[in-house]
Amino acid sequence: GMSLERSTSSIASRARLCEREEEVMACFEKAYVIAQVYLQELEKTLNNTHSRSIKGSNVTYSEFELSYFLEAALQSAYVTHLKKGNIVKGMRSLREILRTVETKATQTFKMTAAKQLAQVLLHSLSEDCYWSPLSDPLPEFVNKEYQSYYDMYNMFNFTAILECFLIICPKFLLFQDWAAFFPLVPVSANRDAVISRAPEQQDDRAVSLRDASAVYDLLSITLGRRGQYVMLSECLERAMKFAFDEFHLWYQLALSMVACGKSAYAVSVLKECAKLRPADPTVLLLAAKVCIGSLHWLEEGEHFAKMVIDLGEDAGESLAKGYLALGLTYSLQATDAILKGTQDELNKKALQTFERARDLAPEDHQIILYLSLQLALVRQISDAMDHLQEALQLCKDDMNSLHLLALLFSAQKHYQHALDVINMAVVEYPESFSLLFTKIKLEWIHKGPEEALVTCRHMLQMWQMVYNISQHSGSEKGSSVTETPVIKKHNGLHLTLPDAHDTDSGEE
Structure with missing residues (x-):
C-alpha cells in the first residue's frame, strides 16, 4: 500500500x-x-x-x-x-x-x-x-x-x-x-514521562512536556464545553509534575480553579504564574479580580492592582484596568470602613484612581460607568449623571449602565423616568433578578403594592424554574458526563472588575 x-x-x-x-x-x-x-x-x-x-x-x-x-x-x-x-x-x-x-x-x-x-x-x-x-x-x-x-x-x-x-x-x-x-489521560501523561532536570535529558523532557500539554489541552476544551470544571482542575493537578517553569500548565490550572469556584487555590496558582511571567498584566488582573470579587480579599487585590500599575507603559492597554482594579479596592474598603474620616479618604482615593483610569482609556464605557457609580456613592448625583450619559453613548444597551441610570433617576425622585428605563432594561435582560428587584421597589413606591405584586409573582416563577434546573444538575453531579447548564446570572449593580480580555462584558 x-x-x-x-x-x-x-x-x-x-x-x-x-x-x-x-x-x-x-x-x-x-x-x-x-x-x-x-x-x-x-x-x-x-x-x-x-x-x-x-x-x-x-x-x-x-x-x-x-x-x-x-x-x-x-x-x-x-x-x-x-x-x-x-x-x-x-x-x-x-x-x-x-x-x-x-x-x-x-x-x-x-x-x-x-x-x-x-x-x-x-x-x-x-x-x-x-x-x-x-x-x-x-x-x-x-x-x-x-x-x-x-x-x-x-x-x-x-x-x-x-x-x-x-x-x-x-x-x-x-x-x-x-x-x-479521558481514562487514558493519566496513562499518557504519567507513563514513561521524563521529569528529570538533568541537562542530558532536556530533549526527552521537552517531548514529555509537549505530549502532556497536547493531551491536557484537548481535555480542557472537552470538559470546558460540558462545564466539568471540577474534574478538569483535578486532572490538571496531575499535570503539575511537568509544570516546573512551564507557564501554560500553571495558567490552565488557575483558570480551571477559577471556573469551578476554588478561588483561594486559584490565587495561589496565579501567584506562581506571576513569578513565571512577572511582566504579564493579564495574570495580575485576573488575580485581582478573583480577590476582589469572589474572596473579598481587598488587601490582596490592591497588591495585585499596584503590581500592574508598577509595570507602567509595559502594561499597555491593561494599565487602565490596573487603575480600575485599584479604584475598586479603595471603594470597597471605604464601604467596609467604620470611621467617617477613613471612609472619606478612601472614597477620595477611589475617585482619583477612577479618573486616572478614564484619562488612560477615555473610550472604555466600563471605566466611565464605575466613575459614575463612585460619584453616586458620594452623592454627587449630577456629576454621576453626566458621566453615565457618556458611558451610554459608548454602549447604549449595557445592563449595568441602564440600571444605574434608573437608580439615579430614583435618587432625584423621577420615579416614572426610572420605571421607563428599568422596563426597557428588563426587556433586554429578562432573567436579571437585580433589575426585577429594582422594578418591584419602584412600582411599590410609585404605583402601589398591587403592581409590585405582579412583578413579584413573575420573579418567583422565574426563580423556581432556575432553582429546579440547578437542583437537577446538583442531583446528577456524581455523573461525569452530566453537562452543567449554563445559566446567565446577572449580578446586581456592584463594584466588580470586568474581564481584562473582554471589554464588552459588564458582569463579574
Whole structure:
C-alpha cells in the first residue's frame, strides 16, 4: 500500500489514479485488519505462555514493542481517510482501534489514536452532527458507496461491541467518544514521562512536556464545553509534575480553579504564574479580580492592582484596568470602613484612581460607568449623571449602565423616568433578578403594592424554574458526563472588575 501510494505521481489518467487510490486503500484496510488480528492472537499466546518466548525468540511480553510496519498498518487506514476528508470512515477506523483488545504494546499507540479521535471530534464535528459509537452517523455524512458497510456494521452483536468498548471506557462514561479519551489521560501523561532536570535529558523532557500539554489541552476544551470544571482542575493537578517553569500548565490550572469556584487555590496558582511571567498584566488582573470579587480579599487585590500599575507603559492597554482594579479596592474598603474620616479618604482615593483610569482609556464605557457609580456613592448625583450619559453613548444597551441610570433617576425622585428605563432594561435582560428587584421597589413606591405584586409573582416563577434546573444538575453531579447548564446570572449593580480580555462584558 505504501509503495502504491508513492507511485501515484507517475499516473496521468484520472480514472487510473482513482483506481490506484482504491487499491491503496484496500491494501491499508487489509493491513489494518491483519495487524489487529495479529495483536489479539499475540495477546492470547502471551497470556497462555506467560514467560515463554515468542516463536523461539527471546522477546518477552513486557519487552514486545510495535514495529514500524505494524504501527503503520494500524495507522495508515484512518490517516488516509482523514486526509481525504472521509470523516465517517476515519472515525470508524479510529473507534475500532480503541475497541480492540488491550495489550501493553499498544498503550502508547492507542493513546495517540485517542488523541487524534478527540482532535477530529473537536475540529470537524459540531455537537449537532455527533453520533455515538453505537449509532449511525447522520445521512449527510454517509455516501452511497459507504452505506453497505453500515448495513453490515449494524448486524454485529450489540453485546460484543459493548464489551469491547468497556475495555477502555468506564461504565459511567459509556457512549461518549471523549470518555474513551479521558481514562487514558493519566496513562499518557504519567507513563514513561521524563521529569528529570538533568541537562542530558532536556530533549526527552521537552517531548514529555509537549505530549502532556497536547493531551491536557484537548481535555480542557472537552470538559470546558460540558462545564466539568471540577474534574478538569483535578486532572490538571496531575499535570503539575511537568509544570516546573512551564507557564501554560500553571495558567490552565488557575483558570480551571477559577471556573469551578476554588478561588483561594486559584490565587495561589496565579501567584506562581506571576513569578513565571512577572511582566504579564493579564495574570495580575485576573488575580485581582478573583480577590476582589469572589474572596473579598481587598488587601490582596490592591497588591495585585499596584503590581500592574508598577509595570507602567509595559502594561499597555491593561494599565487602565490596573487603575480600575485599584479604584475598586479603595471603594470597597471605604464601604467596609467604620470611621467617617477613613471612609472619606478612601472614597477620595477611589475617585482619583477612577479618573486616572478614564484619562488612560477615555473610550472604555466600563471605566466611565464605575466613575459614575463612585460619584453616586458620594452623592454627587449630577456629576454621576453626566458621566453615565457618556458611558451610554459608548454602549447604549449595557445592563449595568441602564440600571444605574434608573437608580439615579430614583435618587432625584423621577420615579416614572426610572420605571421607563428599568422596563426597557428588563426587556433586554429578562432573567436579571437585580433589575426585577429594582422594578418591584419602584412600582411599590410609585404605583402601589398591587403592581409590585405582579412583578413579584413573575420573579418567583422565574426563580423556581432556575432553582429546579440547578437542583437537577446538583442531583446528577456524581455523573461525569452530566453537562452543567449554563445559566446567565446577572449580578446586581456592584463594584466588580470586568474581564481584562473582554471589554464588552459588564458582569463579574
